[in-house]
Amino acid sequence: MALVLACLWCIVANLLAMRPSRRNHWPEAMALIAAGVPILVWVAWAEGMWLGALFFVAGLSVLRWPVRHLGAWLVRTARRR
Structure with missing residues (x-):
């Protein structure tokens, strides 16, 4: 059942990524x-x-863009210290 739900999550994520968004998909992400x-x-x-x-x-x-932004934020935070 867990794998079925995981596959369903992947399908929904890809369908959400295909539709246009004015806010660059951040709420969906x-x-x-x-x-x-x-x-x-x-x-x-x-x-x-x-x-x-x-x-x-x-x-x-x-979800590569949220991960990329998180990585950039972590690098900026580490450089300030």
Whole structure:
């Protein structure tokens, strides 16, 4: 059941990415992150760490811009100290 939900999350994420957005998909990205984290934990717990890692990489590929902005923010924060 966890893998079915993970695959459904991937399909919804790709469908949301295909539609036009005036706010550059940020609300959709935050909703996908909020839904994806519990699904990731469930997949890793139910199916094992390898499939959990695979779903994590799939999520990173879909949500690459929020991850890129997080990385840039972390670098800026580290340079200030």
